[in-house]
Amino acid sequence: VCGYRPAERSDGPAFSGIRTFMRLPHVPLKSELDGVDLGIIGLPFDTGASFGVGCRFGPEAVRSASALLRPYHPDHELDIFSHFSAVDFGDVAIIPGFIEESLARIETAINRMVTSNIIHIGIGGDHTIALGELRGLAARYRPMSLILFDSHPDTYPDFRGHPYFHSTPFRRAVEENLINPARSILCGLRGSTFGKSDLLDPIEMGFDILNASYMHRITTDETAQRIVSRVGSSPCFLSFDIDFLDPAFAPGTGTPEIGGFTTWETQDILRKLAAVNIVGADVVEVLPSADTGRVTALAAATIVHEIISLVSLRMNNKAFSDRSEDSALDTGST
Ligand SMILES: [Mn+2]
Numbered sequence: 548v549c550g551y552r553p554a555e556r557s558d559g560p561a562f563s564g565i566r567t568f569m570r571l572p573h574v575p576l577k578s579e580l581d582g583v584d585l586g587i588i589g590l591p592f593d594t595g596a597s598f599g600v601g602c603r604f605g606p607e608a609v610r611s612a613s614a615l616l617r618p619y620h621p622d623h624e625l626d627i628f629s630h631f632s633a634v635d636f637g638d639v640a641i642i643p644g645f646i647e648e649s650l651a652r653i654e655t656a657i658n659r660m661v662t663s664n665i666i667h668i669g670i671g672g673d674h675t676i677a678l679g680e681l682r683g684l685a686a687r688y689r690p691m692s693l694i695l696f697d698s699h700p701d702t703y704p705d706f707r708g709h710p711y712f713h714s715t716p717f718r719r720a721v722e723e724n725l726i727n728p729a730r731s732i733l734c735g736l737r738g739s740t741f742g743k744s745d746l747l748d749p750i751e752m753g754f755d756i757l758n759a760s761y762m763h764r765i766t767t768d769e770t771a772q773r774i775v776s777r778v779g780s781s782p783c784f785l786s787f788d789i790d791f792l793d794p795a796f797a798p799g800t801g802t803p804e805i806g807g808f809t810t811w812e813t814q815d816i817l818r819k820l821a822a823v824n825i826v827g828a829d830v831v832e833v834l835p836s837a838d839t840g841r842v843t844a845l846a847a848a849t850i851v852h853e854i855i856s857l858v859s860l861r862m863n864n865k866a867f868s869d870r871s872e873d874s875a876l877d878t879g880s881t
Contacts, residue, residue, distance in 0.1 A: 550582040550632025553618050561614045567635035568670070569613045569852065574634040576656055580663040584631050585858055587851070588656060588669050589638035590829070592649045595675030595713040597706065599801030605833035605844075606638055606670040608799075609851065612844035620856045622818055631859040636660075641672075646711045650679035657683025657827065666858055668851055671831030673801070674701055677786050678716040681725040684827050688782035691826065692730035693717065694774055696813070697788035698737050698759070698804040700749040713832075721752055726784065728753030732777045734770065735759050735791040738804035759806055767812055771819030778823055785820075785828040785854060789847050797846050799838025810846050817853045821860045828854045 554570035567573045568587040574580075576588070589606030596602060618627050639656045641649035653669075657680050660667045669680055674697075684691060695701070699714065702721075706712035710719060717733075720726045733749055737759035740746060750756055755777050762770055790800045793807030833847045 550584070551634045552628035552632065566610050566614065568610050568848075569616045571633055571635045573637060576636045576659060580660075580665060582632055583634050583663070583665050584862060585633040585666045585668065585855060586660055587633070587635045588660070588667055590641065590653055590669045590672040590676040590679075591638050592641040592643070592646075592653070592672045592676050594644045595646055595711065596673040596801050597712065597714060599834050599837055600673075601834050601836045602671055602673045602801065602832055603643065604835045605672055605831075605847070608835040608838065608841070608844040609670050609830070609833055609847045610635075612841055613848035613851070616848060616852045623821075623856055623860055625856060625860055625863070627856055627859045630863045633855065646675060650675070650682070650711065653679025654682040658686050661687045661827070666825065667827050668854055669827075669829035669831070670847070670851065671829060671833065673713040674716055674786075674788055674831050675711060675713045676831065677701075677784075677829060678711065678719050680827060680829060681716075681720050681784060682723070684784065685723075685725050688826050690724050690727040692778040692781045692783045693720070693726045694731070694778060694783060694785045694820075694823065695733045695788070696735050696786070696791040697733065698735055698790045698807060699788070699802065700733050700736055700745075700754070700756075701788075702749045702752060702754070703745065704748075717749075718752070727781070730778055730781050731755065732757065732774055734774065735762065735808060737806050759808070762808070767815040768819065771816050774816075774820060775822050780824050782826040783823050785823070785825050787828070787830045787850055787854075788832045789830065789843060790832055792846060797843040799834045799836075799843030800832045801834050801837070802832075810849070813850065814853055817850065817857065821857055821864075823857070823861075825854065825858055825861070830854075
């Protein structure tokens with residue numbers, strides 16, 4: 548046992564104590580960061596949302612739903628924290644209504660983590676926050692590959708003339724050379740649009756696309772293989788919009804689309820991504836006021852647990868060399 552890990556069984560019942568993600572120790576981001584491999588960080592910004600708002604309460608709901616998540620992953624046969632240390636850094640003090648200032652604060656927080664060799668998992672918040680995360684990561688990894696699980700591509704040119712919104716972060720990220728579309732893939736796209744160009748734009752930008760209708764016709768193995776071969780060993784940002792799930796499994800989100808995926812399909816795909824070089828991730832768009840029986844928050848918390856497990860698995864695997872070497876050798880350009 549080394550570093551920071553979740554509360555033990557002997558530390559009391561799971562419903563006791565001050566709620567952090569998975570009952571991890573809360574460490575302020577301003578303190579010494581030695582011995583931390585991964586940090587959970589709440590990004591409660593939600594005034595970039597076009598329809599249902601209230602994702603500012605997402606981090607709180609996801610933390611509450613995470614209390615029963617335990618440190619052993621049976622499917623990976625992995626004691627997640629045996630060689631791996633994680634904390635909950637709390638939330639970034641975003642400013643509601645002020646997108647650019649909030650993005651700058653998110654960038655500063657992520658930058659501090661990545662320059663301390665800490666992999667972050669952000670809990671949103673609406674999807675606007677991903678741009679701040681990518682800008683923060685860019686100090687070390689640029690351009691990154693992107694794996695997006697989302698019912699929408701979030702590559703729209705603008706929102707009524709405004710550049711920053713929850714439907715535009717990955718367009719801006721390509722323009723700023725933060726991500727390389729040739730090594731990136733958008734999965735789960737579906738729903739009605741204002742026109743064909745909404746669907747063609749990300750293809751013209753160079754992204755690989757897996758529409759939901761196609762994904763439903765292939766196996767989860769084939770989806771995972773397509774993702775892994777697309778991103779290779781390049782440093783990768785994994786962004787998970789909870790609306791990737793069908794609203795039957797995740798009703799608590801601002802722009803739901805039917806025809807989505809089950810929680811099991813999602814776990815099955817994610818568990819096959821252990822070879823991916825995840826340097827940062829987020830789970831976004833949880834809207835607690837639209838949630839039913841907290842199922843959306845539980846799904847989001849469990850997806851964060853799956854991502855932590857992937858990072859731990861890769862870090863524990865001696866076959867994979869140091870992450871910084873990977874990024875030096877492979878910047879993702881093709
Ligand atoms: Mn999204």
